[in-house]
Every structure is written in C-alpha cells, then in structure tokens.
Amino acid sequence: xxxxxxxxxxxxxxxxxxxxxxxxxxxxxxxxxxxxxxxxxxxxxxxxxxxxxxxxxxxxxxxxxxxxxxxxxxxxxxxxxxxxxxxxxxxxxxxxxxxxxxxxxxxxxxxxxxxxxxxxxxxxxxxxxxxxxxxxxxxxxxxxxxxxxxxxxxxxx
Amino acid sequence: xxxxxxxxxxxxxxxxxxxxxxxxxxxxxxxxxxxxxxxxxxxxxxxxxxxxxxxxxxxxxxxxxxxxxxxxxxxxxxxxxxxxxxxxxxxxxxxxxxxxxxxxxxxxxxxxxxxxxxxxxxxxxxxxxxxxxxxxxxxxxxxxxxxxxxxxxxxxxxxxxxxxxxxxxxxxxxxxxxxxxxxxxxxxxxxxxxxxxxxxxxxxxxxxxxxxxxxxxxxxxxxxxxxxxxxxxxxxxxxxxxxxxxxxxxxxxxxxxxxxxxxxxxxxxxxxxxxxxxxxxxxxxxxxxxxxxxxxxxxxxxxxxxxxxxxxxxxxxxxxxxxxxxxxxxxxxxxxxxxxxxxxxxxxxxxxxxxxxxxxxxxxxxxxxxxxxxxxxxxxxxxxxxxxxxxxxxxxxxxxxxxxxxxxxxxxxxxxxxxxxxxxxxxxxxxxxxxxxxxxxxxxxxxxxxxxxxxxxxxxxxxxxxxxxxxxxxxxxxxxxxxxxxxxxxxxxxxxxxxxxxxxxxxxxxxxxxxxxxxxxxxxxxxxxxxxxxxxxxxxxxxxxxxxxxxxxxxxxxxxxxxxxxxxxxxxxxxxxxxxxxxxxxxxxxxxxxxxxxxxxxxxxxxxxxxxxxxxxxxxxxxxxxxxxxxxxxxxxxxxxxxxxxxxxxxxxxxxxxxxxxxxxxxxxxxxxxxxxxxxxxxxxxxxxxxxxxxxxxxxxxxxxxxxxxxxxxxxxxxxxxxxxxxxxxxxxxxxxx
Numbered sequence: 001x002x003x004x005x006x007x008x009x010x011x012x013x014x015x016x017x018x019x020x021x022x023x024x025x026x027x028x029x030x031x032x033x034x035x036x037x038x039x040x041x042x043x044x045x046x047x048x049x050x051x052x053x054x055x056x057x058x059x060x061x062x063x064x065x066x067x068x069x070x071x072x073x074x075x076x077x078x079x080x081x082x083x084x085x086x087x088x089x090x091x092x093x094x095x096x097x098x099x100x101x102x103x104x105x106x107x108x109x110x111x112x113x114x115x116x117x118x119x120x121x122x123x124x125x126x127x128x129x130x131x132x133x134x135x136x137x138x139x140x141x142x143x144x145x146x147x148x149x150x151x152x153x154x155x156x157x
Numbered sequence: 158x159x160x161x162x163x164x165x166x167x168x169x170x171x172x173x174x175x176x177x178x179x180x181x182x183x184x185x186x187x188x189x190x191x192x193x194x195x196x197x198x199x200x201x202x203x204x205x206x207x208x209x210x211x212x213x214x215x216x217x218x219x220x221x222x223x224x225x226x227x228x229x230x231x232x233x234x235x236x237x238x239x240x241x242x243x244x245x246x247x248x249x250x251x252x253x254x255x256x257x258x259x260x261x262x263x264x265x266x267x268x269x270x271x272x273x274x275x276x277x278x279x280x281x282x283x284x285x286x287x288x289x290x291x292x293x294x295x296x297x298x299x300x301x302x303x304x305x306x307x308x309x310x311x312x313x314x315x316x317x318x319x320x321x322x323x324x325x326x327x328x329x330x331x332x333x334x335x336x337x338x339x340x341x342x343x344x345x346x347x348x349x350x351x352x353x354x355x356x357x358x359x360x361x362x363x364x365x366x367x368x369x370x371x372x373x374x375x376x377x378x379x380x381x382x383x384x385x386x387x388x389x390x391x392x393x394x395x396x397x398x399x400x401x402x403x404x405x406x407x408x409x410x411x412x413x414x415x416x417x418x419x420x421x422x423x424x425x426x427x428x429x430x431x432x433x434x435x436x437x438x439x440x441x442x443x444x445x446x447x448x449x450x451x452x453x454x455x456x457x458x459x460x461x462x463x464x465x466x467x468x469x470x471x472x473x474x475x476x477x478x479x480x481x482x483x484x485x486x487x488x489x490x491x492x493x494x495x496x497x498x499x500x501x502x503x504x505x506x507x508x509x510x511x512x513x514x515x516x517x518x519x520x521x522x523x524x525x526x527x528x529x530x531x532x533x534x535x536x537x538x539x540x541x542x543x544x545x546x547x548x549x550x551x552x553x554x555x556x557x558x559x560x561x562x563x564x565x566x567x568x569x570x571x572x573x574x575x576x577x578x579x580x581x582x583x584x585x586x587x588x589x590x591x592x593x594x595x596x597x598x599x600x601x602x603x604x605x606x607x608x609x610x611x612x613x614x615x616x617x618x619x620x621x622x623x624x625x626x627x628x629x630x631x632x633x634x635x636x637x638x639x640x641x642x643x644x645x646x647x648x649x650x651x652x653x654x655x656x657x658x659x660x661x662x663x664x665x666x667x668x669x670x671x672x673x674x675x676x677x678x679x680x681x682x683x684x685x686x687x688x689x690x691x692x693x694x695x696x697x698x699x700x701x702x703x704x705x706x707x708x709x710x711x712x713x714x715x716x717x718x719x720x721x722x723x724x725x726x727x728x729x730x731x732x733x734x735x736x737x738x739x740x741x742x743x744x745x746x747x748x749x750x751x752x753x754x755x756x757x758x759x760x761x762x763x764x765x766x767x768x769x770x771x772x773x774x775x776x777x778x779x780x781x782x783x784x785x786x787x788x789x790x791x792x793x794x795x796x797x798x799x800x801x802x803x804x805x806x807x808x809x810x811x812x813x814x815x816x817x818x819x820x821x822x823x824x825x826x827x828x829x830x831x832x833x834x835x836x837x838x839x840x841x842x843x844x845x846x847x848x849x850x851x852x853x854x855x856x857x858x859x860x861x862x863x864x865x866x867x868x869x870x871x872x873x874x875x876x877x878x879x880x881x882x883x884x885x886x887x888x889x890x891x892x893x894x895x
Contacts, residue, residue, distance in 0.1 A: 017421065020419075020421045027420075028420055031371075032362070033362050033363060033364050033369045034362030036369075037368065037569065038491065038492075038572070039492075039822060040571060041572060041821055041822075043572075046490060074360075074361065075362040079361060080357055083360070087360040087361060090360045091352065091360050094352060094356060094788055094792065096224070096353070096359055097540055097792060097793075098223065098224025098490070098537070098538075098539040098540040099355070099356065099360075099365065099539075101490055102359050126830075128830040129830050129831045132490060132827060132829070133830075134488060134489060134490045134827065135540045135796045135800070136795060136797065136798065136800045137795070138799060139795060139799075139833060139835065139836045140792070140795070141830075
C-alpha cells in the first residue's frame with residue numbers, strides 16, 4: 001500500500017509493507033539520520049519524532065499509521081545556518097557526551113517549550129523522564145532545556 | 158645540493174630548535190629513549206600528522222571518540238603546538254591503514270599517553286616546518302614565529318605558509334624527539350573550553366554515527382543467538398518457509414544470521430527463526446541471590462598483591478565488613494553494530510569498538526586471514542563505557558561478510574542481543590578488616606577480593622577466542638584462560654591499595670577463573686567497588702574515633718595534592734547537613750593511585766517509611782594536572798558521578814539458573830531524569846603537572862560518597878550494591894530487631 005505523509009514539510013510517498021516501523025522507513029527509505037534505533041520497544045526515547053505534533057516512538061509506529069499525517073524529525077527543526085532554539089541551546093550548553101540520546105530529547109523539548117514557555121525544573125525532569133541518557137549528561141541537558149526556553153522567549157519578543 | 162631531509166638531520170637544525178627542552182635536547186642526535194612508547198612504536202611522523210593542500214592539517218587519530226570528547230582535545234593540542242586555528246585541523250578517525258597504532262582507547266589514559274605523544278609529534282612537525290621556513294626565507298629559525306600557519310619574520314608576516322614549504326604535504330621523516338614543548342608558555346587553545354567538534358552534527362541530525370553510514374549495496378543483518386552463554390544449536394533444520402523471499406540464512410556451526418535487503422523483513426525473520434531454534438542448555442548460572450557465596454566457592458587460592466609492615470597489631474578499635482557488587486551491564490544506549498565487506502581477499506570492517514588494531518589482529522586470526530588483508534576503521538557510536546558488544550558485532554559482521562563476498566553487510570544487534578551478548582562487569586566481593594589507634598591513625602588493614610577477571614577483550618591474535626562467536630563457528634577457537642591485570646594498574650584489585658598511610662597492610666586477590674556469565678571491562682574495573690569499600694571503612698573508623706570524616710582522611714594522608722582536593726571540597730561543598738534528615742558523605746581516591754585525584758561530597762535524603770533515596774546534590778573537586786579542555790573534563794566527571802549513582806542505586810543483571818532475564822530496559826532500569834542530583838563540579842588546574850585522563854576518575858569517589866551519605870542519613874550502613882528501597886527497609890528492619 002502507498003503511504004503519503006509530510007516529512008519535515010515535504011510530501012513523501014512510500015510503497016512498503018504496512019507494518020514497517022516508521023523508524024526503518026525514515027532511515028532506510030527517506031535518508032533521515034536523527035531518528036535512530038535505541039531499543040525497538042518504546043522504552044528509551046532515542047527515536048522520538050512528532051506525528052501531527054504529538055510525540056511518538058518511531059520504532060513501534062507502523063508506517064500505515066502516519067498516512068496523511070505530518071512527521072517532524074530533528075532535521076525539520078532547524079539547520080546550522082538557522083538553528084532551532086533547542087538545537088542552539090544544546091550546542092551552547094555542550095549538553096552531550098556521546099549524543100545518541102540527543103535527537104529524541106531535542107524533539108521532546110521542542111514540544112515541551114511549545115506548550116510551556118517557562119517550564120520549571122521539575123516540569124523539565126518530568127517531560128524528559130521517558131528518555132534514557134546513559135552517559136550521565138542529565139544535568140547539562142536540563143540546563144540546555146532552560147537555556148532553550150530563554151532563547152525561545154527572547155526571539156519571540 | 159643538500160636535500161631537505163638531510164638538512165633536517167644536520168646538527169645545526171637540532172641545536173637551534175631543540176635546546177629549550179633539556180631532556181630531548183640531550184638526546185637530539187638520536188631518537189630519544191624518553192620518547193613516549195606510542196611515538197617509538199609509530200615513529201613515522203606522517204602516521205600522526207600531515208598537511209593538506211587546502212590549508213588543512215590532517216590529524217590521524219590513534220584514539221577513538223566514545224563521546225568523551227577526545228578528538229576535540231586532540232585537535233586543540235595540535236592547533237596549539239602548530240600555531241594554527243582549530244578549524245584547520247581535520248581529524249581522521251582511527252583506521253588501521255593510515256593511523257598510528259595506539260591500542261585501545263580505555264582506562265582514562267588517552268590524554269595522558271596518546272595526547273602527550275601527539276603533542277610531541279606536533280611540536281616536532283612544527284620544528285621541521287620551521288626549518289623549511291627558515292630555508293625558504295633564507296634566515297635562521299630563531300627569527301621566525303608562526304601565526305595560523307604563516308611564518309612571521311621578525312614579527313612581520315612573511316606571506317609564506319606551512320603549506321608552501323612542505324610541498325608534497327608529507328614529512329617523510331621519523332619522529333626523533335626534536336620538538337620543543339614549552340609548558341610554561343601562554344596557551345591560547347589548550348586549556349580553554351573549546352566547543353566539541355562533533356556536537357553540531359548531532360544537534361542538526363547530520364550523519365554523525367556509524368548508524369548513519371549507508372552504502373548502495375548494503376544488506377541488513379541480524380543475529381539469532383541463544384539466551385545463555387555456552388549454549389549450542391541443536392536443531393538447525395530450518396525450513397525455507399521461515400524466510401521471506403530474497404533473504405539469506407547464514408549458518409556456521411552455532412552461529413546464525415539472517416541477511417536481506419529490507420531491515421524490517423530481516424528483523425521479522427530473525428524472530429521467526431529464533432522461535433524455531435533449539436539450543437542446548439548451556440552453562441548453569443550461579444544463584445543471583447547468593448553471588449558472594451558462589452564467588453568464594455569458585456575462587457582460586459589467594460594471591461597477595463601488596464603487603465607492608467610486620468603483621469597485625471592489637472587494637473581495640475576494629476572494623477570488619479564485607480561489600481559486594483552484582484553483575485552489571487554497560488547497557489550502552491545503542492545496541493552494537495558493525496559494517497563489513499569482503500572484496501577479493503580484502504576485508505574492511507567499520508566498527509565502534511575501542512581498539513581498531515587489536516580488533517584487526519583478532520578478526521584476522523579468527524577468520525584465518527592475513528592481517529594485512531583486514532582493515533578496521535573506527536566510526537563513533539554511543540558511549541560504550543568499556544568492553545560492550547562492539548567487538549562482537551564487528552566479528553559477527555566480518556563472519557557474515559566472508560560468507561557473502563562482495564556485499565556490504567550492516568549487522569545490527571537488537572536491544573535484547575546487546576543485553577544478552579555484552580560481557581558484564583564481574584560480580585565482586587570484598588572483605589575488609591581494619592583498625593585504628595585512639596589518636597585516629599590507621600594501624601592495620603587486611604583486604605581481600607573475590608572476582609572474575611576484569612578484562613576478556615578479543616585484543617590481538619592470541620585473544621581472538623574471546624569473541625563470543627569464536628566458540629560458535631565450526632572452526633572455533635577456545636576462550637583463553639582468564640588472566641588478571643597485574644598491579645599497579647590492576648583489574649579486580651584496581652585501587653585496592655589505599656592511598657592512606659597504613660603501617661600494617663595486606664591486600665589479597667582471589668581470581669574466579671570460570672565465567673558462567675561472560676565478564677570484561679566496565680569503566681574503572683574493580684576500582685569502583687574497592688573505593689566504595691575503602692571509603693566506607695574509612696568513614697567507620699572516623700566514626701569510631703569521633704573525628705570528622707574529612708579531617709580523618711587528611712590526618713592519614715601524606716600526598717599534598719590529595720589533601721588539597723579534600724580541603725577544597727570542604728570549602729566548596731559547605732560541608733554540613735543542609736536539611737532535616739539529610740545525610741552527607743564523602744568519597745575520595747586517586748585513580749589507580751597514579752592518575753587524577755577526585756573527591757566527591759554527596760547529600761541525600763532517605764524516606765524511612767518507603768526506603769526511597771533522593772539524591773539532592775553532589776559536589777566534586779578534581780585535580781587532573783594540566784587541563785586541555787576544562788568543560789570536557791567537567792562533562793566526564795559529571796557523567797561518572799551520575800553513572801556511579803545509577804550503578805549504586807539501581808543496576809543489577811537479573812538471571813535464573815538457565816537464562817539471563819535482563820533483556821530490555823524494564824528488566825535493567827537505570828537512573829532517570831527524575832532521579833539525578835544537582836551537580837557542582839570544580840577543577841583544580843595544575844598547568845605545571847602532566848595531564849591525566851578523567852574518564853574513570855569520578856565513579857569510585859562518587860559511589861563511596863553516596864554510600865557514606867546513605868549511612869549518615871540512615872544510621873545503618875548498606876554493603877551490597879544496588880542500594881534499592883527494599884534493601885533500605887530490610888536494613889532498617891534488621892537494626893530494629895537487634
């Protein structure tokens with residue numbers, strides 16, 4: 001069956017098996033890097049993307065379920081020339097060690113800040129509680145989210 | 158005409174450039190015996206650095222990026238020594254065809270050894286370039302300086318650059334120790350918190366990891382393996398109905414893999430085949446609830462690794478305790494993977510393992526190939542924290558590639574594969590008996606360790622049997638016998654000798670030779686458990702003599718740098734309980750007793766009704782000598798503290814007699830965003846001291862500080878990791894019964 005959806009603002013059509021996890025379609029058919037395999041069980045948050053603005057674990061989302069929807073990945077947030085505040089904040093705060101968890105956390109953070117312009121530390125921790133960081137970079141990431149909120153507020157003014 | 162090369166070897170050049178370094182200048186007419194081993198083993202300067210026509214400096218890295226920021230630090234070192242902008246440095250990841258062989262990237266020694274050698278190589282390259290510059294400008298090198306690769310003659314730009322004087326981009330000489338290292342001079346790049354070079358790509362979703370490599374002829378592969386080590390395939394009669402059209406089943410003895418063009422089909426078929434496989438029972442696993450008893454029953458007789466004094470003296474103030482750690486996993490966030498291709502007789506393997514040269518030798522041995530026909534190239538993945546599944550994935554990809562010549566094979570482990578296949582850190586037990594004088598001086602110290610070996614890497618041809626699949630393929634290689642890592646580095650006994658002054662001391666190690674569960678290196682090896690045991694004991698001795706824990710440590714230390722970090726920690730941590738019921742605890746160690754110093758103070762609260770431990774704050778002070786990148790050091794120290802807290806509070810590989818049960822994050826929980834403490838990280842920069850690596854410095858002190866803070870909050874000491882809430886409740890219950 002053909003599946004049509006908008007990937008980072010661009011219409012795409014794929015003809016692959018209905019049950020193919022979105023993760024593999026994004027990586028192997030559509031050249032997306034940021035959405036990567038972590039656990040395949042929706043436990044670690046590495047492959048988090050937005051589907052119609054809602055966070056989804058791409059490793060367990062069958063491709064057919066995104067038909068006619070909008071999928072956003074890190075590639076759709078910003079670029080090095082025009083970074084999204086969350087991306088800029090992660091660079092400013094050097095909020096990575098290996099950085100493998102970063103893509104999913106950046107997506108979750110972008111959604112958090114859309115709904116809450118000035119999240120408290122406990123709101124940030126709660127929002128990120130579905131993500132695993134194994135390097136122990138948590139406190140930097142929390143600081144980066146605070147910085148991102150600041151950056152986003154200052155660009156709106 | 159004197160050739161360029163000959164000029165360089167003339168004494169004149171040497172006396173001009175090298176007189177500033179007395180050690181190297183004394184040996185300037187022959188390769189210095191004091192050159193770091195890494196340079197002696199890789200003497201061609203072109204193996205380390207070359208110039209590139211586009212105005213770049215190529216840095217051929219012998220150490221690999223594991224998320225610790227080593228390549229950024231290396232770029233800083235080269236930019237500093239060569240006087241070029243960091244943007245000119247282009248890094249070539251470790252590649253056995255073109256980089257120096259620096260062995261593994263492990264043990265927190267990359268800066269100490271690799272960085273020092275690289276600095277010398279860069280200084281030497283600069284000396285060589287200066288000699289060419291002087292020749293080109295018909296002047297003396299003493300009249301020249303360099304800014305961003307351009308020669309300045311008497312402080313005026315000459316218009317002549319490195320890239321003009323080294324016309325073929327290659328140095329074509331052997332490293333000799335000609336370089337001038339002036340530690341005291343002003344640094345503009347080294348010592349600054351240069352931003353990590355790899356972070357932007359990771360923030361923007363660019364290709365940044367081995368996972369992002371794609372080849373037009375790439376086929377996906379998954380492994381089908383047993384649920385327990387040592388199991389063999391008994392029924393290999395697979396019907397083709399289990400495979401989708403176009404998929405391949407690769408079998409070699411008990412080694413099974415599914416290969417095909419569509420990743421999701423390969424995943425599906427691998428699950429189907431797994432459900433249709435029968436495996437032999439495999440090794441019987443020990444009782445996960447009685448690991449200490451098992452370790453003691455399975456151990457070889459004791460070996461004494463350190464002894465001092467005339468034996469025990471009587472004391473009224475004795476402390477005796479036993480500590481333990483269960484099997485724990487690296488649990489890297491990305492399941493391991495590798496890419497391999499056999500073209501003709503040439504095998505290329507792209508891997509995220511920690512040592513490309515040892516990997517090359519081991520793969521060549523296992524596959525019976527000439528080592529020169531195997532090329533291993535490092536491409537970063539997620540953090541590994543030691544010997545995880547990376548080497549095995551590389552081996553497995555190579556096995557598959559040799560069965561399907563001409564195809565690029567991308568082998569990806571599943572989450573479950575990684576948990577089942579990775580070697581864990583060995584379970585470990587420690588017994589300690591110590592005494593103290595009434596004046597608070599440690600008197601006796603008797604210490605024993607029971608553990609499997611802490612390294613079983615498939616490093617080099619002789620250790621190819623350490624690949625998991627080495628025993629599964631038909632042309633199998635037996636697993637080599639466990640060999641403990643000797644002191645002073647030590648394996649299970651790393652940091653077992655306390656840095657404190659102890660007149661009567663004995664340290665013994667009992668090796669458990671068998672490995673029902675595969676064990677190998679996890680960050681700090683045995684040091685984590687040893688530092689927790691030592692520092693717990695020190696706190697108890699301080700308590701017995703009613704001395705403040707920081708004072709007690711200082712009183713029993715002679716090393717001034719150790720004393721300094723403790724004094725600093727007292728200052729910066731505001732050393733008191735900050736809230737009702739809060740516990741505070743301290744932990745200190747000098748890593749391997751020979752590298753960086755680190756002291757940590759933890760502040761925690763424990764809910765005595767639920768047993769829940771809340772981590773309020775951890776403050777640390779680290780002295781790692783000269784610091785290349787302060788923010789990079791902080792990042793590593795912070796990561797070590799949080800990972801140690803996770804090991805202490807949450808982690809334990811679960812298993813039954815017949816199989817490992819920790820196969821996903823639900824069965825192996827780690828510390829989460831809702832649980833991590835606030836961190837405050839202080840670095841003592843000692844520009845006049847050699848730099849030490851910091852990757853493994855903080856976990857021991859952090860674990861110890863946490864254990865001591867929990868004991869302080871509860872009034873009861875916990876001895877067996879992990880310190881779960883049910884364990885807290887049990888410990889409180891046991892005390893109330895007494």
